[in-house]
Amino acid sequence: MLVNLTDIWAEATGAIACINTPHEDIVRAVVGAAEDLGAPVIIAHAEAHDDAAPLERIGPVMIQAARQASVPVCVHLDHALTRSFVLRGIREGFTSLMWDCSTLPFEENASRLRSLVDAVHPLGITVEGEIGVMPSGAADTHGGGSSAEAFTTPEDAARFADETQVDALAVCFGSAHGIYATTPHLDLDVLRSIRAAVRPETGLVMHGSSGLSDAALRSAADAGCAKINYYTYLATEASDTAAQIVADSPTPVCYHDLAQAVSARMQAHVRHLLSVLA
Numbered sequence: 501m502l503v504n505l506t507d508i509w510a511e512a513t514g515a516i517a518c519i520n521t522p523h524e525d526i527v528r529a530v531v532g533a534a535e536d537l538g539a540p541v542i543i544a545h546a547e548a549h550d551d552a553a554p555l556e557r558i559g560p561v562m563i564q565a566a567r568q569a570s571v572p573v574c575v576h577l578d579h580a581l582t583r584s585f586v587l588r589g590i591r592e593g594f595t596s597l598m599w600d601c602s603t604l605p606f607e608e609n610a611s612r613l614r615s616l617v618d619a620v621h622p623l624g625i626t627v628e629g630e631i632g633v634m635p636s637g638a639a640d641t642h643g644g645g646s647s648a649e650a651f652t653t654p655e656d657a658a659r660f661a662d663e664t665q666v667d668a669l670a671v672c673f674g675s676a677h678g679i680y681a682t683t684p685h686l687d688l689d690v691l692r693s694i695r696a697a698v699r700p701e702t703g704l705v706m707h708g709s710s711g712l713s714d715a716a717l718r719s720a721a722d723a724g725c726a727k728i729n730y731y732t733y734l735a736t737e738a739s740d741t742a743a744q745i746v747a748d749s750p751t752p753v754c755y756h757d758l759a760q761a762v763s764a765r766m767q768a769h770v771r772h773l774l775s776v777l778a
Contacts, residue, residue: 501573502566504595505626505667505727508540508574509703515721515777518542518576518705519770520731522549524561525763526738531565531573533770539778540571541770542596542727544578547585555585559592576628578729590620598628598670606631606656613664621665628705628727631660632672651690654697661702668703668727675708675720684708686716688723695724703727710734714776721777728777734769741765 508516521527521543534541543562545555559575566573576596577589586599599616601609613629620627632652652671661669671694674686695704703726709717710733717728742762746753 503572503574505574508572511540511572515725515728516542517773517777518544518727518729520544520546522553525759527561527565529763529766530770531569533767534571536771537774539774542574542576544576546578547581555588563593596626600630602630602633610660610663613666617665626667628668629666630670631656654693657694658697661698668705670705670707675706691723717776738762738766
């Protein structure tokens with residue numbers, strides 16, 4: 501069932517996982533896990549992954565999987581950095597768009613997001629923005645910042661949500677894109693303050709969520725995050741699983757068997773994540 505963010509939150513009992521799916525095997529694993537549990541899910545494609553999986557190739561796979569799913573599935577454009585990528589997402593039928601203008605001055609960020617909201621809300625497409633600059637760990641493909649000085653302030657978040665009318669707002673309070681070099685510390689007081697300040701219609705989003713403990717994920721959801729973005733550690737676990745299968749096999753491994761085994765492992769990983777957030 502293909503839906504947008506507003507629709508999927510209406511079906512939710514907890515936070516919703518948003519998982520990047522730059523390969524058909526990952527699409528199948530994520531949607532399969534959601535169907536196993538009868539849970540809604542968001543599948544996403546980031547501009548950073550477009551070289552490996554062009555939007556025009558993976559987008560139709562994602563849209564078809566969502567339409568055929570027995571659960572609500574939102575198809576989301578993640579970290580679009582250019583206007584052209586946003587337009588490509590609209591043409592492909594994505595039901596939700598993140599235009600990441602967070603490195604721009606506040607006024608320009610807000611102006612661009614408000615223009616996008618005005619253009620696509622009549623089409624039933626939801627919009628996510630970001631305020632603050634997400635820090636980066638190793639293997640980050642999004643080019644974030646590096647320190648807690650980029651934490652989102654409640655005042656900026658409230659003003660941004662009011663001025664733009666975005667449906668979702670990514671905020672920074674301790675998570676980071678990529679691989680964590682040290683154990684992350686989420687400042688839940690900052691998150692709670694943001695949640696209290698921002699209009700209730702705007703769902704808060706945590707990026708850089710893979711690599712966090714189950715307890716940290718659950719605490720972020722309980723403190724006000726409605727959308728939990730997740731990818732890097734799922735992707736690296738898939739690679740590790742493939743390497744281990746090949747290393748342990750006494751005979752050559754056919755790729756189709758390897759892909760099936762890795763997809764099954766990813767599906768189990770996503771089932772666990774959805775259970776934590778439910």
